[in-house]
Amino acid sequence: MSVRRSILGIDGPAPxxxxxxxxxxxxxxxxxxxxxxxLALGKPLLLEGxxxxxxxxxxxxxxxxxxxxxxxxxxxxxxxAAAALYEWNFPRQMLAIRQAGDAYVNLYADDFLLARPMLxxxxxxxxxxxxxxxxxxxxxEFEAFLLEFLSDFTISIPERGTIRAAEPPVVILxxxxxxxxxxxxxxxxxxxxxxxxxxALEAEIVMMRASTxxxxxxxxxxxxxxxxxxQPLAKPPGVAETVEWAEAATLLHExxxxxxxxxxxxxxxxxxxxxxLTFVAPGLEKLxxxxxx
Numbered sequence: 001m002s003v004r005r006s007i008l009g010i011d012g013p014a015p016x017x018x019x020x021x022x023x024x025x026x027x028x029x030x031x032x033x034x035x036x037x038x039l040a041l042g043k044p045l046l047l048e049g050x051x052x053x054x055x056x057x058x059x060x061x062x063x064x065x066x067x068x069x070x071x072x073x074x075x076x077x078x079x080x081a082a083a084a085l086y087e088w089n090f091p092r093q094m095l096a097i098r099q100a101g102d103a104y105v106n107l108y109a110d111d112f113l114l115a116r117p118m119l120x121x122x123x124x125x126x127x128x129x130x131x132x133x134x135x136x137x138x139x140x141e142f143e144a145f146l147l148e149f150l151s152d153f154t155i156s157i158p159e160r161g162t163i164r165a166a167e168p169p170v171v172i173l174x175x176x177x178x179x180x181x182x183x184x185x186x187x188x189x190x191x192x193x194x195x196x197x198x199x200a201l202e203a204e205i206v207m208m209r210a211s212t213x214x215x216x217x218x219x220x221x222x223x224x225x226x227x228x229x230x231q232p233l234a235k236p237p238g239v240a241e242t243v244e245w246a247e248a249a250t251l252l253h254e255x256x257x258x259x260x261x262x263x264x265x266x267x268x269x270x271x272x273x274x275x276x277l278t279f280v281a282p283g284l285e286k287l288x289x290x291x292x293x
Contacts, residue, residue, distance in 0.1 A: 012036060016065070025054070025061035026197075026205050034192035035062060044150055044171040046186065049194035052238010055174040056133055058194070063129040066170065072131045073117040075138040081145055085155055087114045108159040119155055125169035135185075136175040143182055150188045197239065199226060205239060206246050213246045217253075221246040223291040224263060225270065231280065237270045245270040259292040260285065 010016045016039075017032035027035070031047075035058070038045035047055040063070040073084055089112045096105045096112070115123065121130035135143065149155070153165040173189065175181060197205065199222045206218040213221075221242060229236045237245070248266035253259060264284060271277050280287075 010036070010039075010065070019065045020058075020061045023061040023064040024208060025057055026201060026208065027058065027061070028197075028201070031058060031192055031194060034190050038172075038190040039170065041190065042168040044173055044189045046173045046175065046181075046189035046191045047194055048175045048177050048191070050196070050236070050238070051176050052236075052240055053194045053196055054239050055194055056131065057240075059129065059131045059133075059172040059174070062170070062172065063131075066129060068127055068129045068170070070131055071117045071120050071128045072133055075132065075134045075136075075142070077137060077139060079138050079142050081142075083116060084118045084142075084145075085116050086119045086157065087116070088112055088159075089114050113160075118149060119163070121169040121171070122153060122155055122163055122165040125153075125165045125167050129170045129172065132171065132173045134176060135173050136178045136181060140182070143185060147182065147185050147188065150185070196229060199223065202239060202242060206243050209243045210247045210250075213250050217250055217259075218246055220259070220291050221249065221263070224288060227287050227291065228270065228280065233271070233273070233276045233279065235271070235273045235276060241270045241272075260288045263288045263292060 010019060013029060013032040013036045016036045017027045017029070020027045020032065020035075035045055037043075047058060049055055060070055088108070093107045093112050096107065117130060117132075121128050132146065135146070138146075150171065153168055155163045157163065196202070199219075202225070203215070203218040203222045206213055206222065207215060210218075225237050225242045225245070245263070245266055248269045249259070249262040252262040252265055257265060267277065267280075267284065271280065
């Protein structure tokens with residue numbers, strides 16, 4: 001296994017954490033270490049955690065640090081190799097045949113090949129970061145196909161032969177853990193679990209992402225979100241909802257609403273499920289009054 005101790009001048013987790021902060025992402029020591037090791041060892045990085053904790057944003061920040069384009073493959077139930085790898089542009093092939101007449105036309109030239117995210121990552125491993133988002137939403141058959149891809153970073157196109165990456169591309173997988181991933185896939189990766197940040201860190205994220213929010217407002221909204229997450233909600237607010245709630249409440253406060261009322265009126269920014277809103281409604285005024293005091 002080839003080990004790169006320095007990646008674009010980044011020679012450890014701490015410098016990588018600083019670089020990600022410059023890209024507007026606060027990475028703790030655990031995430032920075034996992035990301036650095038994945039880059040240094042040339043292995044995929046698997047990020048698991050609840051929805052909204054910042055897995056996709058971490059991939060965007062890493063792409064920014066590396067100066068590469070982020071190519072995203074959004075997984076879903078029933079996704080197949082054509083959506084992930086490539087397709088032939090059939091209408092264009094038919095048009096080329098009609099226009100060629102009796103002349104020869106190569107129907108499998110690059111002009112007719114529609115490259116999808118995984119093929120793009122192989123063709124340009126130094127220019128892209130491949131994000132395979134929410135792999136747990138795909139079925140086991142696609143996961144097995146992905147395992148084969150990650151084993152040697154090659155794609156076989158029957159009409160063209162085998163395409164192999166000049167070097168291992170940077171691959172980041174995310175999972176909300178709606179189902180267990182195959183153990184063989186986990187072994188291919190450097191793994192890190194992203195949990196909800198502690199209150200001080202989450203307030204720092206709010207201040208970084210929302211320039212109009214005052215520090216005391218950030219602290220208030222983080223305390224409120226913490227109380228909401230402690231309740232049995234179907235869709236607890238993620239970090240993005242924390243930032244947006246702080247911005248929305250600040251806007252309403254600037255328009256004259258007192259703090260508890262501003263938070264209450266903007267609750268639809270934090271909670272986006274009717275059952276959750278109904279559940280918290282009886283105690284919402286008390287909760288917001290306590291955190292806004």
